[in-house]
Amino acid sequence: xxxxxxxxxVEARAELDKRSFSAVELTQAYLDAAAATxxxxxxxxxxxxxxxxxxxxxxxxxxxxxxxxxxxxxxxxKDLFCTKGFASTACSEILKGFIPTYESTVxxxxxxxxxxxxxxxxCDEFAMGSANETSAFGPVINPWQAADRLDLVPGxxxxxxxxxxxxxxxxxxxxxxxxGSIRQPAAFCGVVGMKPTYGRCSRWGxxxxxxxxxxxxxxxxxxxDNALMMQAMASHDPKDSxxxxxxxxxxxxxxxxxxxxxxxxxxKEYVMxxxxxxxxTLWEQAQTWLTDAGAELVEVSLPHTKYALPAYYIIAPAExxxxxxxxxxxxxxxxVEADSLDAMYEETRGAGFGEEVQRRIMIGTYVLSAGYxxxxxxxxxxxxxxxxxxxxxxxxxxxxxxxxxxxxxxFAVGRKIDDPVTNFLNDVFTVPANLAGLPGISVPGGVNAxxxxxxxxxxxxxxDEATLYRVASVIEAxxxxxxxxxxxxxxVT
Amino acid sequence: MSVDKTTVAxxxxxxxxxxxxxxxxxxxxxxxxxxxxxxxxxEVNTDHVAPLANVTGHALRMRDDEVTDGNYxxxxxxxxxxxxxxxxxxxxxxx
Numbered sequence: 001x002x003x004x005x006x007x008x009x010v011e012a013r014a015e016l017d018k019r020s021f022s023a024v025e026l027t028q029a030y031l032d033a034a035a036a037t038x039x040x041x042x043x044x045x046x047x048x049x050x051x052x053x054x055x056x057x058x059x060x061x062x063x064x065x066x067x068x069x070x071x072x073x074x075x076x077x078k079d080l081f082c083t084k085g086f087a088s089t090a091c092s093e094i095l096k097g098f099i100p101t102y103e104s105t106v107x108x109x110x111x112x113x114x115x116x117x118x119x120x121x122x123c124d125e126f127a128m129g130s131a132n133e134t135s136a137f138g139p140v141i142n143p144w145q146a147a148d149r150l151d152l153v154p155g156x157x158x159x160x161x162x163x164x165x166x167x168x169x170x171x172x173x174x175x176x177x178x179x180g181s182i183r184q185p186a187a188f189c190g191v192v193g194m195k196p197t198y199g200r201c202s203r204w205g206x207x208x209x210x211x212x213x214x215x216x217x218x219x220x221x222x223x224x225d226n227a228l229m230m231q232a233m234a235s236h237d238p239k240d241s242x243x244x245x246x247x248x249x250x251x252x253x254x255x256x257x258x259x260x261x262x263x264x265x266x267x268k269e270y271v272m273x274x275x276x277x278x279x280x281t282l283w284e285q286a287q288t289w290l291t292d293a294g295a296e297l298v299e300v301s302l303p304h305t306k307y308a309l310p311a312y313y314i315i316a317p318a319e320x321x322x323x324x325x326x327x328x329x330x331x332x333x334x335x336v337e338a339d340s341l342d343a344m345y346e347e348t349r350g351a352g353f354g355e356e357v358q359r360r361i362m363i364g365t366y367v368l369s370a371g372y373x374x375x376x377x378x379x380x381x382x383x384x385x386x387x388x389x390x391x392x393x394x395x396x397x398x399x400x401x402x403x404x405x406x407x408x409x410x411f412a413v414g415r416k417i418d419d420p421v422t423n424f425l426n427d428v429f430t431v432p433a434n435l436a437g438l439p440g441i442s443v444p445g446g447v448n449a450x451x452x453x454x455x456x457x458x459x460x461x462x463x464d465e466a467t468l469y470r471v472a473s474v475i476e477a478x479x480x481x482x483x484x485x486x487x488x489x490x491x492v493t
Numbered sequence: 494m495s496v497d498k499t500t501v502a503x504x505x506x507x508x509x510x511x512x513x514x515x516x517x518x519x520x521x522x523x524x525x526x527x528x529x530x531x532x533x534x535x536e537v538n539t540d541h542v543a544p545l546a547n548v549t550g551h552a553l554r555m556r557d558d559e560v561t562d563g564n565y566x567x568x569x570x571x572x573x574x575x576x577x578x579x580x581x582x583x584x585x586x587x588x
Contacts, residue, residue, distance in 0.1 A: 097572075098572055099571075099572065100572075101565075101568040101571060101572075102568075198548050198549060199549050199551070212546060212547070212548065238554075238556070241553050241554065242547075242549065242551075242553075244549065244551070304537065306533075307533065307534055307536075307537055310530060310531045310532075310533045310534050311534060313527065313530075313531055314531055314534075321508060325509075328509075329574060330573070330574070330581050330583055331572070331573055331581060332572035332573065332574075333572070333574070334574070335574035335575070337584075338584065339584065340584055340586075341583050341584050341586050342509070343584075344583070344584055345509040346506075346509050346510060346511040347511050349508070349509055349510045349511070350510050350511030350512065351511075353510065358510055358512075359520070359523060359524070359527075361508050361510065362501070362504050362505065362508055362510070362520070362524060363524060363527055363528075365504050365507050365508040366496065366500075366504050366524070366528075369504070369507060376531065378544050379534055379535075379539060380534065381544030381545050381546060382537075382539035382542040382543070382544050382545070383534055383537055383539060384544075384545045385542055385543060385544065385545035386537065386539070386542060388545060388548060421526055421527060421530045435548075436548060437548030437549060462548075462549070
């Protein structure tokens with residue numbers, strides 16, 4: 001069965017069409033893999049019977065020649081997406097037991113393309129975190145280990161998604177990215193993660209964190225699979241007023257287009273104190289790979305980069321405090337009974353939200369409160385414009401940017417940090433793209449001295465995902481990243 | 494700008510989150526740590542810079558003013574902690 005697990009989605013699709021094995025067999029292999037790697041805590045719900053039913057339908061479609069582009073492909077879903085008839089909790093106590101009566105647009109798109117749902121994946125509570133340690137279901141363990149064999153975090157917030165794809169308990173997985181929640185865990189787990197342009201994927205049916213920043217995107221083991229999944233996920237959706245009508249480019253053609261003639265910028269501000277030297281070395285190596293493949297590399301400047309994180313930590317909590325007002329113990333989820341309506345709200349929210357979520361709601365409430373709105377919220381929105389202007393300026397002369405995805409490799413679970421700000425620094429290279437609404441992809445580029453994966457990030461113009469896939473394919477080929485994690489389904493340990 | 498215990502209690506009240514008395518001081522410290530760091534933005538000159546809320550630059554679309562959704566009370570109430578006679582039920586609000 002481990003042979004089935006080693007196939008990419010593109011390969012599995014071809015074999016399914018040749019009837020080398022059935023979708024039911026493939027799905028069963030992934031269900032077994034999810035059980036075998038259960039100690040990673042990547043899944044919060046495995047939907048085995050449903051998966052096998054979906055797979056049986058896929059086999060019928062393959063037999064009658066009506067297979068979709070993801071027909072029979074086993075997919076894990078971040079628990080931030082609403083799935084009809086299956087608990088969708090955002091990994092929060094306040095939503096435990098919530099079973100949606102509707103399906104998110106993104107997952108509906110995946111199922112209509114033939115995808116098979118394996119289950120729901122762990123994440124940080126309401127996607128607020130960078131290590132998957134704020135989940136009400138407990139932390140996810142990264143399938144990768146250094147020589148000391150300590151448990152490492154998978155990154156976050158889409159930690160379960162990245163870990164499942166790396167551990168081969170899902171062939172693909174959905175994620176969401178508000179400040180780096182796809183790209184950072186992809187880098188930590190050695191997989192490919194794409195945050196498309198804001199508006200590319202519908203936000204309908206996705207639990208909202210910060211609505212002007214949230215975007216859904218794909219996790220896969222390689223770049224070609226990622227382009228395939230992106231094609232199935234993206235759509236214009238009248239149910240999301242910010243969903244774009246911009247047509248998706250031909251992403252398959254992009255995979256083999258190469259980078260000859262492309263101008264690729266290297267932003268000089270993407271260095272920081274505490275950055276691993278291995279990360280810096282890989283970044284330089286990537287520039288050589290791209291030059292060798294025919295791209296022209298140029299140094300560029302994004303002068304407001306250092307202000308992206310503080311601006312983000314005003315805007316995202318402000319939007320979160322507003323979005324999370326809906327968890328009131330009245331319509332769904334947890335209710336803690338009390339004598340008055342106000343007391344019921346306060347008791348429910350005090351008991352249902354974890355510490356990090358409470359902290360962010362309170363920051364958001366403060367920066368939006370009378371007397372502070374201008375000084376914090378409007379100030380952050382003005383800085384946001386300057387950050388976007390920086391990108392607009394460089395994209396007049398370059399086609400894409402190459403940067404590290406994260407300043408370090410994965411760190412240990414339970415690393416004690418008294419200062420919440422230190423945790424925020426994980427997102428230093430990923431947050432600017434969210435503020436500017438631009439697409440970004442994280443691709444494994446190699447391993448550090450401890451043998452842990454490191455990611456490279458490519459950023460591009462709005463609605464130009466194709467160029468990202470062009471560059472990512474060249475990096476993937478040059479890097480030849482073939483290491484696999486120690487705690488992978490089927491691995492001999 | 495920094496917050497004290499009284500301000501934290503006020504924010505918690507505005508956010509409708511019950512915070513136990515012993516958490517107020519630690520929360521004030523944590524929030525001040527974040528607020529001090531955020532204050533870095535004061536270095537940036539934003540005179541004559543308009544706030545940015547919409548990155549795509551697309552105007553929100555209008556649609557015809559007609560009913561396109563609804564009429565499934567049972568679906569709406571199925572996840573409610575308490576419902577009665579086709580409505581959400583809450584603690585008594587009017588004496």
